[in-house]
Amino acid sequence: METNAREAILDRLKSAHPASVPPRPSLPPARELALDAGECVARFQEQLAAQGGVAFQMADEAALLARLEEILRQEAVTRAMAAEDAVLAPLDLSPWGNRVGVEIVSPAAFNDRDGYTRAVFDQVQAGITGADYAVAESGTLVLVHDARQPRLISLAPLVHIAVVPLARVVPTYEAAIASLFDGGRRPSQVTLITGPSMTADIQATPFRGMHGPQKLYVLLLG
Amino acid sequence: MSSASLFIPCIVDLVLPGIGESTAAIVRHLGLTPRYHQAQTCCGLMAFNSGFRDEARRLARHFIEVFEADEVIVSPSGSCVNMVKNRYPELFADEPAWQRRALALAPRVFELSQFIVDHLGVTDLGATRQAAVAYHESCSTLNGLGVSAQPRALLAAVRGTTLVPFKGADVCCGFGGTFSNSFPEISTALVSQKVGFFLESGADLLVMCDPGCLLNIQGYLHRHHPGKQALHLADYLAGALPAGTGRRP
Amino acid sequence: MKVSTARFRQTALAELANARTQKFLQILPLRLSARRQEAYGSFSDPEAAHRLGQAIRGEALARLPELLEQFERNAQANGAKVFWAADSRAANGYIADLARAKGVRYVTKGKSMITEELGLNEHLAGCGISAWETDLGEFIAQLLEKPPFHIVGPAINIPVEQIRDIFLAKGILDQPTTDPVALGKAARRFLRDKFRDLQMGITGVNIAVAETGTVVNVENEGNIRFNKSAPRTLVCVMSLEKVVPTLADALHLLRVLCRSATGQAAGAYISLDSGPRKNGENDGPEEMHIVILDNGRSAIYANRHTREALRCIRCGACLNACPVYGKVGGYPYGWAYSGPMGQVLTPALRGLADAGDLIRACTLCHRCKSICPAGIDHPGLLLHYRYKDVQADPLLAGRGADPKERLAHRLFALAGSRYAYWRLFSRTLRLAGRFFTRGEMLHGLGPLGRGWFQSRDLPALPKKSFHERWPEIAAKHDHRL
Incomplete structure (x- = not known):
């Protein structure tokens, strides 16, 4: 049945009158490609702000942690789940959390999926992640999900805080995405995040935090 | 080129012949001799739009036979010109011989303002008329032929005439040929919106390049706002020409 | 649904x-x-x-x-x-x-x-x-x-x-x-x-x-x-x-x-x-x-016309551009896809049997086509559907033409196929029009054009058509005919 449907569909498509492949107009390079590094960061911040995200730029780790503490306090966060991706792991947030009075939960602490799911849905008020890239053209974070970057941390809690090294700010999607799929790499999921979860489905009234985070903070480091 | 062949749409022939006279007057004013084939009838637009392609082909063949020897063909109707230029090739998709004839004819057919501005390179007709004018972008003229700057340039060059800003200038007036009769409530909602914007604009006159839109808008104005007037571009310009060359409707 | x-x-x-x-x-x-x-x-x-x-x-x-x-x-x-x-x-x-x-x-x-x-x-x-x-x-x-x-x-x-x-x-x-x-x-x-x-x-x-x-x-x-x-x-x-x-x-x-x-x-x-x-x-x-x-x-793909409907990326920009959608909203289209997008997709996917009004509720203004990021010629496709509907096309389940409407188009095409017939048609039409004329305007045409006359008048049909005026115009300006 399955094979038959497949063959029948493909046969019909193949026997259809062939059409020629239309020529592609050449597109001038994106405006963002002409920006220098500083302008790229500014563009990223401006575009993110247009979609309701907030970005801060910190010179060093100490400043970053101070800002993180301030945000967690402001959002009344007592427990947060933090990914252990390449950006966050060196920050070693768990002992730091103990010092500032916020319990930092690691997804690795759960040996069953249901326990992890319950925690990320119900037991933490914030999710903290690194990001693989920040894209200037649209103010977008790129997160590659893998064993160190679970999907729900940046989705289920009401607050999402993402840390991005300045060197990871790129002008356009192409630079980021091509490298992630390079050499046959196929990340199971890549997510592009541009602002908090939003809707305007009732009477066109904007409402943030429809399903995912109500707040998105981006901490640019460097 | 010393003459131009007039393509007078059936709606102008039967209902609004004055627009045809104005067109002839403008052509003459430009130093060309207007010619008119008495054998012409209808381009087949209405039949085509209604799905009756056999009937549309019959009319289109007649049209091609009548006009194909002409050097330039001018018409005061964006939608009819769009039919001949852009729909005939599709209409004759299965008749290569007729399709060739249609394709050969297409580049020689012009909407009036397109003919004056693009083909003759004229924008100033030396005309004078004191009026604040709003320009309605007829859909086939704008989206089918890409003609918008031409009529605006012609109007702007008339001494004493000012083009006023017109909200929703490029939104359909709700004519759509048989649509206006088949879906009267939707059509009325659209023409009443168009007329509302016209009244808001403060313009004295609403000018356009398509006799279909004109019937619709003027018909609505006559019923609901009898003091206000819509006019075809040809009538507006011809009425503004120096005495003796034009014809004021 | x-x-x-x-x-x-x-x-x-x-x-x-x-x-x-x-x-x-x-x-x-x-x-x-x-x-x-x-x-x-x-x-x-x-x-x-x-x-x-x-x-x-x-x-x-x-x-x-x-x-x-x-x-x-x-x-x-x-x-x-x-x-x-x-x-x-x-x-x-x-x-x-x-x-x-x-x-x-x-x-x-x-x-x-x-x-x-x-x-x-x-x-x-x-x-x-x-x-x-x-x-x-x-x-x-x-x-x-x-x-x-x-x-x-x-x-x-x-x-x-x-x-x-x-x-x-x-x-x-x-x-x-x-x-x-x-x-x-x-x-x-x-x-x-x-x-x-x-x-x-x-x-x-x-x-x-x-x-x-x-x-x-x-x-x-x-x-x-x-x-x-x-x-x-x-x-x-x-x-x-x-x-x-x-x-x-x-x-x-x-x-x-x-x-x-x-x-x-x-x-x-x-x-x-x-x-x-x-x-x-x-x-x-x-x-x-x-x-x-x-x-x-x-099957849609096999036909070079209907294939074009498959370009659609469901952005909805055509709804916002459409004058008809702008007056009636999404409900009349009656299915998952509304606006011009629905008018091209629904007949392709479900056939024409229920789509008689759907494919005609369009003024052919072409705004949808000009803004479509996928390159669909919506009006072109709607004209194709109307043709297939009139033809009673079996593939798209066309319904066939209304006999009165077909007769009207046949007669009009016949009239337009020769000038002698056209002159006769023109005279008959104006004679009939006179019957309904009050002053300078037509306010109705009996059983014809009821929709039109709900909100609009028509100018009285002229005594002479352009065809009939031309010899005088030409004589006055010494044009050859």
């Missing part, structure tokens, strides 16, 4: 008289059009970006069978299971069997027009499995059993009182409120419970990438991400035309899609899935099923 395309006219009349509908139509399409216009300004060359998107869709269709095979190969290599469904029965059956095999009691759905097309919710309900829409607008529309009002805001026109009442009745809301935000929060709480315990999620597909076997979705709420991330089983249903050659093509299409739909440079969430989760991952599906749905599309 009940299909009510055949009632286009009645529904349109009701919506024209509905003050709330009219209020929303005054605002929403204009606002979205303006946003789109502004967003396109961020391209280095908006016109070239527009045409590149159209070329990508054109190439995708030209190379469709080859790209589908490539996509299938790569998706399978990524670990996804690919199922080809000939029709909605096959697709619904596959999904229901899977749900039963997994022992799930309910499924959730990301916003997806394709599952609307399948009637998947009804099918699953028949199998004892509830299906919950999770996009807020779709969720409300589902509860109220309404078709989408607008593809970007399916329930945006629904009064808050009505939402309050249905939420109270369904136990979604405890305390009555008409605050849109409070209503949104109630839906969040309700659906969050569904997501937490979710066993199987179902989404549509915005773009499928042949070179990588990747499925791409765009959204603003995050419900699709939940559907893709929370459950152990994920089903992505894609209509077979969604595939594009490369990731770079997908990125460009995303740019034009987001700008065209909501005027955003990017939707809040874009997710690219290449197979199920890998070892060691905390979340994400253990099984990823991709259903490639035909449902008549390969």
